[in-house]
Amino acid sequence: MAERVVENLNQALHALLADDPGLTLLGEDVVDPYGGAFKVTRGLSTRWPDRVRSTPLSEGGIVGVAGGLALAGQSAIVEIMFSDFVALAFDQILNFASKSTAMYGRRVPIRLVVRCPTGGNRGYGPTHSQSPQKHFVGIPGLSLHEVSPFHDNRTVLAGMLATGRPGLLFEDKVLYTTRMYADGVVDELxxxxxxxxxxxxxxxxxxxxxxxxxxxxxxxxxxxxxxxxxxxxxxxxxxxxxxxxxxxxxxxxxxxxxxxxxxxxxxxxxxxxxxxxxxxxxxxxxxxxxxxxxxxxxxxxxxxxxxxxxxxxxxxxxxxxxxxxxxxxxxxxxxxx
Amino acid sequence: MTATRTEAPPTAPTRLADVDLDLLLLIRHFELSLLDMFGRGELHGTTHTCLGQEYVPVALRPLLTDGDFVFSNHRGHGHYLARFDDPHGLLAEVMGREGAVCHGVGGSQHILRDRYLSTGVQGESAPVAAGVALHLKRAEPGRLALVYLGDGTWGEGAVYEALNMAALWGLPLLLVVENNGIAQSTPTTAQLAGSIGGRARAFGVDHLRVTSTDTAVVRSALGPVLRRVRERCTPYVVELLTHRVGPHSKGDDNRRPDELAYAKAHDWYARYAEAYPEQFTAHDERQRAYVAQVVREVTGRPASRWAEADRG
CATH class of the missing domain: 3.40.50.920 (Rossmann fold)
Structure with missing residues (x-):
């Protein structure tokens, strides 16, 4: 049976951190043994204690730090615990990370992905269930991706970082526990x-x-x-x-x-x-x-x-x-x- | 801990090396020329001059290395000129002429060159600089990230998020606060409760307050601070009580005459002229003429171009 989406994401992050010694992952409660609110980062901090950091509750600050790492030529992935909270990082995304790719008159690579657990159907209520993708549509220099059961997340994340443009990766929270599809087969039809x-x-x-x-x-x-x-x-x-x-x-x-x-x-x-x-x-x-x-x-x-x-x-x-x-x-x- | 330096307004400023005086005067005449050009309708958009505050980046200049990152803000012309000695590139950027540092896309307050970056949103650079400092700590120990802030910037939450992380993680982050007592039109007393020193202390971050506007005095006060940030890999807040002699932007100054007179009385420019007239007059004339020539030369250039490949 194919792996669950959360396992696929977790393995993708393991692989990316192994591949790129210049990659740092930041987020609230991401280190072991907790391993993130949705367990996407489980095991990462045990292998890379210096490059996987739990942060204070400072979404804007964290995305800013990640933008600084990217400005210094490194790569960074940020986990926002609930995508509703990415509102707190809007300035860093709108006015720093995405703009810096072009506003200095030349292409400046910003290898930054902000991961956003998204969506409802889990009874978390008005400020923990939203789908904020639409608020980020049409920002020059910013790309938006969404996790699906058809797309391998290692390929998706590596591709996002390789563009040199910051991106948001939305991750439906219900999807985490469902299984990836494999080998071109959805069901018997x-x-x-x-x-x-x-x-x-x-x-x-x-x-x-x-x-x-x-x-x-x-x-x-x-x-x-x-x-x-x-x-x-x-x-x-x-x-x-x-x-x-x-x-x-x-x-x-x-x-x-x-x-x-x-x-x-x-x-x-x-x-x-x-x-x-x-x-x-x-x-x-x-x-x-x-x-x-x-x-x-x-x-x-x-x-x-x-x-x-x-x-x-x-x-x-x-x-x-x-x-x-x-x-x-x-x-x-x-x-x- | 907080330390305070409370030199009385110096009647006799320290005599400076020619190179420092030239840089102070270059920045002064650059800024005056911008205001002149705006007055004549020769500049488009907006600008924020650092008249009265020139000595801050000049004092810091020899204390920084090319490997250090400098994050500037909206009032950044002095910061740039102290780092690069490139009035042509900066003026071309402000005017949108060929040879502009950022092809005229960024303008006065959005400049990136090597390890120097300015941007126009208050406080936004502080966490970014913390991220850079995290990288420096791991990959280039001994180097630091410096952020210029104003007193008004301390209204922004981003500053505290950055200070918190810098203190927790032991980052070589130096916050240089140019406290000129006024945030655009709002006096600091009306927009900042408590004190900047108290706020730094709350994070366990050392704070030094410098009241002198004497380049040499400021430099000798800051020397040990930068050494400490480099060697101990720790954040530090330096607060310079300074004086904005000019408007916030272009003629938007509602201060009372006595407030303006107070700022002017602390201006290094007139005091230095009085103390060392011979040295001053010759260098002042030379820098005035140099900037006039830069203005003529850059004004005559064709418009800058933003190539498709450079558009991000």
Whole structure:
């Protein structure tokens, strides 16, 4: 059986620290025996006590220190305990790390990744459940990635550091305990492969990768949910839905995402973010601009409600995007023409 | 612990070596020229001059090595000129002319050259410098990261997060506070509770307060501090009580006449002129003429270009 996502991430960090003696990992409560709030950093500080540090509760300060290490030519990975708290590091990300790559009139490499455990469905309440990706969309010099069960995190993290641009890696908290997919197999019906020049986009299909009634684009945190919706659509509604999961959310890899969307002519973009100024809206803009003539329906967006995220499970469900919402959206888009 | 130096306003400043006097005067005339050019509408945007504070980076200059990192702020022209002796590159940066240090992208307050960096958000550099100091401690022991801060910067939480980590981790981080008694238009007494020394002490970080504006006195006070930061790998806060003789930016000065007179009375420039007229007059004339020539030369250059490959 394939490893769990949290194990894959943990092994990725072990490998990166082993490969690069100039890499430092910083975060709150990341050292052993605790090993991080979600145990992603377990074992790292025992092997590299000097390069894996637990820090004070100072998200802005930690990301600043990491930016300083990167400025000095080193690499740094920061763990933010809950991605809600990355708000406290916004200045360092917006005004230092990302700007420094260009604002001095020449390219300055900043090898920095900020890891952000993200999302709801765990009953942690309004300030521990958010999906803050949208707040970082469109910052020059900053890339946004999201962990998925299809993308090996060693490749993703090494790739992010190699760009010399700072990046945020969002990690859906529910995903941690689920298993990675392996060998191109999702289940007895669905297959997957990684497409695009950097094998950045996971494509999940049934029967024929060139054929679909609708394309469903989701970030990694929704990948498993999207696959289960696609399965239901196939079995219950006879709708063939192809799922695309880009590892890099921003900048959008339009060249890889657009051809399958153009072929299907119908697309739904789903994400857990609350309404307003979403990643999906940006993606929809690109699709409308480049594929207007090829679309059989406008891009359909699915996201959580315009609301704080409640704690109690029965209330949380009324706000966060549900499988049924995605299912309904695809059905409406497919039957709408 | 906190130490205080309370020299009375010196009636007779120490006579300086020509090289120090030239640098003080270069910075003074550079800043005066910028204000002139703004007044004539020849400059675009904004600038913050360090008139009255020139002696701080001049005092520090021989105490720093090329291996040390210097983090400057919005009021950084003196810091830059003391490190690089490059008025052409700096003016070209401010004006967006060919030969600009950062191709005119950064302007007056965003400059990166070798191990010198300035940026425009208050306090943001302190944790960054702590990160650099962490690297220096591990890879280049004996070197330090210096951050210039103003008194107003102590309103920013980033400073305390950096101080905390620097103290916990034993980082060679030197905070140089140019306390000019006014944050843009707000007097320090209205924006800073307690004291900078008390705040440093709260983190167990040593603090030295220097009231002299005499380059030689300041330098001899700071020498042992920098040695200590290097040798013991420890943070330190140096607070220089200084005097902003000019406006915050360009003509935005609401201070009362008596407050302005007080700042002017502490200005090293007039006091030095009075104490050593012969040395002063010759060097003052030379630097004034030199800066005028820099202005003419740089003004005549074509606009800077930002190549596609340099855009990050």
């Amino acid at each position: 669905f297959r997957y492969d990684l497409i695009g020049p950097d094998a950045d986009v996971a494509r999940i299909w049934v029967d024929d990768p060139g054929q679909a009634d609708c394309v469903l684009v989701v970030p990694g945190g929704l990948a498993a949910r999207a696959v289960s919706v696609a399965r239901e659509l196939l079995l219950r509604d006879d709708i063939v839905c192809q799922v695309l999961v880009p590892s890099r959310l921003w900048p959008v890899d339009a060249d890889t995402l657009l051809p399958p969307i153009a072929r299907a002519g119908r697309v739904v973009v789903a994400e857990e973010s609350t309404a307003g100024g979403t990643w999906g809206a940006e993606l929809a803009h690109v699709v409308h601009q480049r594929l207007w003539g090829a679309l059989r329906a406008p891009v359909r967006l699915v996201h959580s409600a315009d609301s704080v995220i409640p704690t109690a499970a029965h209330l949380e469900r009324t706000v966060l995007v549900q499988d049924a919402d995605i299912h309904r959206a695809v059905k409406e888009v497919v039957s709408g023409d």
